Amino acid sequence: MTKVDILRRHGRGLVAIMLTSILLFTGLPPSAIGHAEAAGKTTLIIGMIEAIDSLNPLIGVNDNAYIFYGLIYDYLMAVDEDKNIKPNLATSWYIVPDELPYGSVWQYNLTKNAVWHDGEPFDADDVIFTIDYQIGANYDSMWAYQPYTRFMNHTDRIDQYTVRIHFNDLTGHAAPCPFGDALMMPILPKHIWTDITPYDAGFSYANYHPIGTGPFMCTEKTKSEFISGEQLILLRNPNYHGEAEYGKKVQFDRLIIKTYLEPAAMLIDIEKGSVDLAGFNAPNYRNLMDWLERNPTDKIGHYAGPSTTAYSNDVLVSMYKDASPNATNPLRFDPAVRQAMAHAINKEYIRDSIFAGYADLGSTIIPATYGDYFWQPGPDEIYDFNITKANQILDAAGYAWNSEHTKRYAGAGNAYAAVGKQLKFTFTAEQELIEDRDTVSYLMEEWANIGIEIDPDFVNTAMWNTVVYGGVYDLATTYWSGDPDPNYLLFIQSKWAIGGWSENWYSNPDYDANFSASEQAINHAERKGYIFNCSKISYRDAAFITTVYGYGCYAWRNDTFSGWGDWGDHPARSLSSYWSANDLYFDLVPLKRQGGGITTYVLIGLGVAIAAAVIVVLMLRKRGDKEEEVRLP
Numbered sequence: 256m257t258k259v260d261i262l263r264r265h266g267r268g269l270v271a272i273m274l275t276s277i278l279l280f281t282g283l284p285p286s287a288i289g290h291a292e293a294a295g296k297t298t299l300i301i302g303m304i305e306a307i308d309s310l311n312p313l314i315g316v317n318d319n320a321y322i323f324y325g326l327i328y329d330y331l332m333a334v335d336e337d338k339n340i341k342p343n344l345a346t347s348w349y350i351v352p353d354e355l356p357y358g359s360v361w362q363y364n365l366t367k368n369a370v371w372h373d374g375e376p377f378d379a380d381d382v383i384f385t386i387d388y389q390i391g392a393n394y395d396s397m398w399a400y401q402p403y404t405r406f407m408n409h410t411d412r413i414d415q416y417t418v419r420i421h422f423n424d425l426t427g428h429a430a431p432c433p434f435g436d437a438l439m440m441p442i443l444p445k446h447i448w449t450d451i452t453p454y455d456a457g458f459s460y461a462n463y464h465p466i467g468t469g470p471f472m473c474t475e476k477t478k479s480e481f482i483s484g485e486q487l488i489l490l491r492n493p494n495y496h497g498e499a500e501y502g503k504k505v506q507f508d509r510l511i512i513k514t515y516l517e518p519a520a521m522l523i524d525i526e527k528g529s530v531d532l533a534g535f536n537a538p539n540y541r542n543l544m545d546w547l548e549r550n551p552t553d554k555i556g557h558y559a560g561p562s563t564t565a566y567s568n569d570v571l572v573s574m575y576k577d578a579s580p581n582a583t584n585p586l587r588f589d590p591a592v593r594q595a596m597a598h599a600i601n602k603e604y605i606r607d608s609i610f611a612g613y614a615d616l617g618s619t620i621i622p623a624t625y626g627d628y629f630w631q632p633g634p635d636e637i638y639d640f641n642i643t644k645a646n647q648i649l650d651a652a653g654y655a656w657n658s659e660h661t662k663r664y665a666g667a668g669n670a671y672a673a674v675g676k677q678l679k680f681t682f683t684a685e686q687e688l689i690e691d692r693d694t695v696s697y698l699m700e701e702w703a704n705i706g707i708e709i710d711p712d713f714v715n716t717a718m719w720n721t722v723v724y725g726g727v728y729d730l731a732t733t734y735w736s737g738d739p740d741p742n743y744l745l746f747i748q749s750k751w752a753i754g755g756w757s758e759n760w761y762s763n764p765d766y767d768a769n770f771s772a773s774e775q776a777i778n779h780a781e782r783k784g785y786i787f788n789c790s791k792i793s794y795r796d797a798a799f800i801t802t803v804y805g806y807g808c809y810a811w812r813n814d815t816f817s818g819w820g821d822w823g824d825h826p827a828r829s830l831s832s833y834w835s836a837n838d839l840y841f842d843l844v845p846l847k848r849q850g851g852g853i854t855t856y857v858l859i860g861l862g863v864a865i866a867a868a869v870i871v872v873l874m875l876r877k878r879g880d881k882e883e884e885v886r887l888p
Contacts, residue, residue, distance in 0.1 A: 302533035328441035328467035333836035358431025384445035402746035540808035554814035564736035575726030591652035597638035617801030663706030680729035
């Protein structure tokens with residue numbers, strides 16, 4: 256609660272006057288007042304720019320939604336602070352050695368300590384339901400975790416706390432699975448979801464009161480809070496299995512997710528202490544760094560670096576072939592056009608000017624966070640920033656300049672459009688994402704140098720989803736985050752993702768063959784070769800152009816919590832590490848405020864406030880007497 260809020264209420268009674276006095280006479284930080292108002296409850300407040308798009312983990316798509324899911328739901332396994340796989344609902348797992356082909360059947364031994372938030376016990380039936388719910392005849396409706404479920408054939412219930420999953424290849428035959436130890440899917444309560452049809456679950460079910468086994472729980476107010484879009488209040492799960500199983504316990508009472516329409520407002524709140532932890536975009540993180548230079552003693556910790564979720568910023572070229580030529584420009588199908596576009600992108604400018612330096616130069620959708628799975632183009636393969644080369648490519652492909660040398664048109668014999676078709680494309684971007692808007696504006700100017708005209712189309716997130724996942728567009732900006740195993744990101748550029756996760760409707764037989772092989776290769780070196788081939792093919796085709804790997808940019812208050820840890824050395828402590836059971840939440844310890852803690856601080860302030868209140872009341876009475884005197888005849 257801010258001073259302004261309290262001052263607005265000062266005429267409503269003595270209590271309001273006392274609160275005003277606490278602020279005016281004790282200088283209590285606004286965040287401490289927020290904690291005090293929770294009736295002694297300790298609260299972690301997290302600030303987010305982009306609103307959670309759905310409470311349903313089978314529908315939501317943005318990163319903040321996945322952060323929410325990881326707080327409420329548990330996965331079979333999680334990741335530790337170094338992004339190594341660690342147990343969660345599954346306490347251990349292994350490849351069943353006598354099942355052939357080797358690696359096609361994995362066994363998962365489950366915790367006996369987990370309870371759903373509504374008190375129902377968790378067991379193998381919930382895991383089996385979650386998987387069977389999303390495979391087979393339900394697969395097309397349940398698109399959210401298709402990079403995993405595509406490779407699941409069926410499940411076996413060994414006993415109440417033991418499950419086996421049988422994996423298959425992309426043709427449905429039993430096959431080894433190299434990521435059976437990294438199944439990043441929330442496990443759902445069978446007793447709640449069993450009456451919801453797969454189609455409703457995948458497209459419309461609101462899930463206004465999510466029930467999980469995770470460390471935090473929703474409340475009866477979650478629906479109204481979500482609809483209002485301002486904040487979500489979560490409570491610590493007192494029955495969290497992590498304490499009994501792994502010695503992991505949340506040490507504060509509540510977690511509030513606060514959503515900001517304006518990033519600048521969140522910046523102000525982290526500076527004044529109204530928010531404990533926040534994830535920023537690059538421009539506002541730069542503003543925070545500037546503020547800290549002017550306020551070097553402030554108790555704000557911060558980190559900016561490669562995201563643990565393999566975050567990338569990308570340009571999409573729609574390869575959807577069923578769109579009307581009147582609605583889109585078919586010249587985007589010409590590899591020469593896409594290659595020229597790729598050569599006419601100054602990624603260093605995007606990194607330094609649009610992302611304020613908080614990014615790495617991009618190449619493919621599989622970034623360096625995947626270690627030796629990361630492929631980089633060589634000198635003869637790279638799309639370097641080269642306007643001359645881009646123009647040479649378009650010249651060779653027969654695209655002629657107009658007389659003013661400002662626009663290009665298809666020449667005779669063009670395989671993609673009639674002669675005279677202009678190189679002009681609509682470029683769709685989410686208006687809420689500053690970096691995406693700025694990227695489109697930059698490319699509009701840059702590509703004019705190679706005769707390509709851009710018609711920017713800035714839309715809200717809902718419209719962006721409709722346009723992009725419908726395929727009826729020319730170009731678009733996007734961002735992607737991945738899971739600990741590269742399977743997820745590799746899947747979205749394969750033909751099997753079309754109609755689901757695919758945003759550009761891309762398909763290449765060589766890519767698909769290598770992707771299929773990578774999903775059966777248990778040997779690391781062999782799998783690495785297939786993944787490298789996928790990266791090379793996708794990069795060459797330039798239907799998915801990664802511009803930069805935008806950093807995760809975070810700030811936190813060192814005067815409200817300890818236990819933040821070193822995010823540079825241990826990047827999976829970050830806010831975006833959303834695969835359940837994030838070590839950060841178990842290590843955070845609420846700090847006592849000056850004067851012996853929040854309670855003591857408030858009591859001291861309260862004593863001052865009472866005295867101040869008495870003075871104020873007397874003044875009001877005095878004023879009343881004066882007014883009364885004036886009114887008397």
